[in-house]
Amino acid sequence: MSRLGEGVRAYWLIAGMWVRSSMTYRTSFVVTMFGNLLMTGLDFVGILLMFSQVDSLGGWGLPEIAFLYGLSVTSFGIADLVLGSMDVLGARIRDGSFDILLVRPAPVLAQIGADRFAVRRLGRITQGTVVLVWALASVDVDWSAAKVLLVPVMVVSGAAIFCAVFVAGAAFQIFAQDASEVQNAFTYGGTTLLQYPPTVFGKDFVRGVTFMLPLAFVNWVPASYVLDRPYPLDLPQWAAFAPPLVAVACGALGGLAWRAGLGSYRSTGS
Amino acid sequence: MDQVVDVAVDAFIELDRVEKVFDVRKKTGFLRRERRQVRAVDSISFTVARGEMVGYIGPNGAGKSTTIKMLTGILTPSGGRLRVAGIDPSRERTKLAHRIGVVFGQRTTLWWDLPLIDSYKLMHRMYRIPDARYRENLDRCVELLELADLLDVPVRQLSLGQRMRGDIAAALLHDPEVLYLDEPTIGLDVISKAKVRGFLRELNTERGTTVLLTTHDLQDIEQLCSRVMVIDHGRLMYDGPLTGLHEVGESERTLVVDLERELPPIEAAPARVVKVEGPRQWLAFPASESAAPLVARVAAEYPLVDLSVREPDIEAVIAKMYAGEAEKAVS
Numbered sequence: 195m196s197r198l199g200e201g202v203r204a205y206w207l208i209a210g211m212w213v214r215s216s217m218t219y220r221t222s223f224v225v226t227m228f229g230n231l232l233m234t235g236l237d238f239v240g241i242l243l244m245f246s247q248v249d250s251l252g253g254w255g256l257p258e259i260a261f262l263y264g265l266s267v268t269s270f271g272i273a274d275l276v277l278g279s280m281d282v283l284g285a286r287i288r289d290g291s292f293d294i295l296l297v298r299p300a301p302v303l304a305q306i307g308a309d310r311f312a313v314r315r316l317g318r319i320t321q322g323t324v325v326l327v328w329a330l331a332s333v334d335v336d337w338s339a340a341k342v343l344l345v346p347v348m349v350v351s352g353a354a355i356f357c358a359v360f361v362a363g364a365a366f367q368i369f370a371q372d373a374s375e376v377q378n379a380f381t382y383g384g385t386t387l388l389q390y391p392p393t394v395f396g397k398d399f400v401r402g403v404t405f406m407l408p409l410a411f412v413n414w415v416p417a418s419y420v421l422d423r424p425y426p427l428d429l430p431q432w433a434a435f436a437p438p439l440v441a442v443a444c445g446a447l448g449g450l451a452w453r454a455g456l457g458s459y460r461s462t463g464s
Numbered sequence: 465m466d467q468v469v470d471v472a473v474d475a476f477i478e479l480d481r482v483e484k485v486f487d488v489r490k491k492t493g494f495l496r497r498e499r500r501q502v503r504a505v506d507s508i509s510f511t512v513a514r515g516e517m518v519g520y521i522g523p524n525g526a527g528k529s530t531t532i533k534m535l536t537g538i539l540t541p542s543g544g545r546l547r548v549a550g551i552d553p554s555r556e557r558t559k560l561a562h563r564i565g566v567v568f569g570q571r572t573t574l575w576w577d578l579p580l581i582d583s584y585k586l587m588h589r590m591y592r593i594p595d596a597r598y599r600e601n602l603d604r605c606v607e608l609l610e611l612a613d614l615l616d617v618p619v620r621q622l623s624l625g626q627r628m629r630g631d632i633a634a635a636l637l638h639d640p641e642v643l644y645l646d647e648p649t650i651g652l653d654v655i656s657k658a659k660v661r662g663f664l665r666e667l668n669t670e671r672g673t674t675v676l677l678t679t680h681d682l683q684d685i686e687q688l689c690s691r692v693m694v695i696d697h698g699r700l701m702y703d704g705p706l707t708g709l710h711e712v713g714e715s716e717r718t719l720v721v722d723l724e725r726e727l728p729p730i731e732a733a734p735a736r737v738v739k740v741e742g743p744r745q746w747l748a749f750p751a752s753e754s755a756a757p758l759v760a761r762v763a764a765e766y767p768l769v770d771l772s773v774r775e776p777d778i779e780a781v782i783a784k785m786y787a788g789e790a791e792k793a794v795s
């Protein structure tokens with residue numbers, strides 16, 4: 195528990211440094227903020243267009259689809275805000291700056307999680323929350339205490355699952371620290387660093403898959419419960435309350451992957 | 465059996481047959497890869513006592529950085545036993561971090577876009593340094609490393625030498641018991657080098673901080689370290705005082721003699737004349753021997769005007785040592 199506290203503290207300190215770093219380029223900060231607002235706005239237009247095309251999808255009406263969408267996007271947005279730049283880890287390993295994080299008295303996962311922390315990522319959360327709130331106001335549901343409770347539980351569990359996926363992805367980047375890359379970075383220095391793709395997998399591919407998985411497996415069942423819909427499979431009633439368990443399991447797996455990844459770290463030869 | 469290998473209590477850093485082997489895969493053609501093992505550190509043993517200042521030298525790729533990375537817990541040794549302050553670095557890396565300071569010559573712990581002082585404030589909080597200690601240490605570093613004018617400058621605007629001084633200060637705010645520096649003078653101008661060296665000397669003598677620095681600049685060693693370790697191809701070739709390095713390298717000192725007039729080469733075995741230029745003669749003699757008897761003899765037997773003793777060039781000494789090793793390896 196104290197390790198968790200240490201991690202949160204270190205995260206907070208480092209995220210703060212990044213926020214201040216981004217503020218030093220004041221104009222650029224304002225421009226990206228503005229740009230992000232604009233993008234978020236455009237996203238909304240896209241969502242509206244999408245929803246205007248469908249009245250129902252597989253028997254689900256517009257507010258119900260919006261409910262699912264809002265849940266996933268909010269969860270993803272939270273995970274993206276918290277751990278969204280775990281993919282700079284690969285670059286940090288290649289340029290050797292990962293070594294620096296290892297000699298500090300703070301959990302490396304917290305340090306790498308807070309790396310390049312950016313406030314602009316609040317955009318996606320805003321977007322998800324707005325859709326979710328609209329959906330909640332529009333769905334025709336008999337609210338019970340369990341249903342009300344289930345909504346934040348779903349958001350948090352979903353965020354935790356996305357976080358676990360990000361962490362596992364980061365661990366994989368350490369594993370994938372293939373000898374040939376080390377060799378290249380050693381021999382050719384900076385040039386290969388620039389040419390190298392930011393991640394081993396396409397970023398969007400990973401995001402796409404990780405986006406779909408929890409949506410299908412975690413949100414569907416509890417959302418069905420909240421909306422009084424039949425479950426997709428012949429699942430027992432309590433299956434709706436599984437997301438926290440799934441989140442804990444994913445978190446444990448992500449944690450194990452991270453430990454293994456960190457254990458296999460071999461630095462660079464320069 | 466443990467008590468048998470236990471070394472003196474004040475052995476602050478202990479390495480016992482430590483190894484690091486890297487698996488390297490190299491592309492040798494389309495889809496073809498060759499696997500190979502690199503012994504970056506090959507069965508190295510040494511101990512460093514508290515308060516020592518040790519130079520770790522060797523050519524590029526010798527295994528210096530790999531050793532530092534194991535000492536700091538960044539890398540796990542492939543074999544052998546390693547302890548720093550009684551701690552196994554790779555297993556208790558975070559705990560050890562409070563007690564060590566690390567400076568990597570080619571990397572920085574400072575925040576590129578923020579004023580230098582902001583990085584120090586982060587250290588203050590991250591290491592939980594008591595306020596009074598922090599202030600005191602910061603003031604000392606600022607004074608001795610001449611950082612006063614740089615504190616409010618964004619790190620990206622600092623020169624390499626300024627940044628290096630900034631990094632050294634950052635590594636010392638939490639009062640580490642040992643400071644590791646990996647190539648701290650690489651790429652620095654002469655003045656910056658002198659400042660860094662002066663500071664490290666002060667740190668070691670006044671504060672008693674143990675210092676282990678890697679370098680391939682022999683001047684660093686000559687000016688700072690009473691003890692030097694030479695590493696090549698992952699193996700420790702020499703560990704001892706700088707002067708002893710000459711013996712191992714079979715190096716020779718030179719006695720330069722100015723005579724009153726041109727004379728035939730001086731005879732004073734074991735010294736031998738290696739060069740004659742008018743009245744001036746150069747005599748080479750083993751660096752391990754005292755110059756006094758030789759000087760006395762020459763002075764007694766020849767009409768002297770002046771003489772001086774030249775120390776051997778350490779670079780040559782080490783080259784000779786490497787050459788000797790290579791011969792041994794071939795035969």
Ligand SMILES: Nc1ncnc2c1ncn2[C@@H]1O[C@H](COP(=O)(O)OP(=O)(O)O)[C@@H](O)[C@H]1O
Nearest residue numbers: 460461462463486504524525526527528529530
């Ligand atoms: N992470 C690594 N992966 C593969 N080989 C490495 C790695 N780090 C170092 N090496 C190799 O180990 C040897 C020693 O490297 P290093 O300790 O960096 O030498 P030095 O610091 O003395 O120049 C070199 O041959 C180098 O290529």
Ligand SMILES: [Mg+2]
Nearest residue numbers: 464528529646
């Ligand atoms: Mg090196």
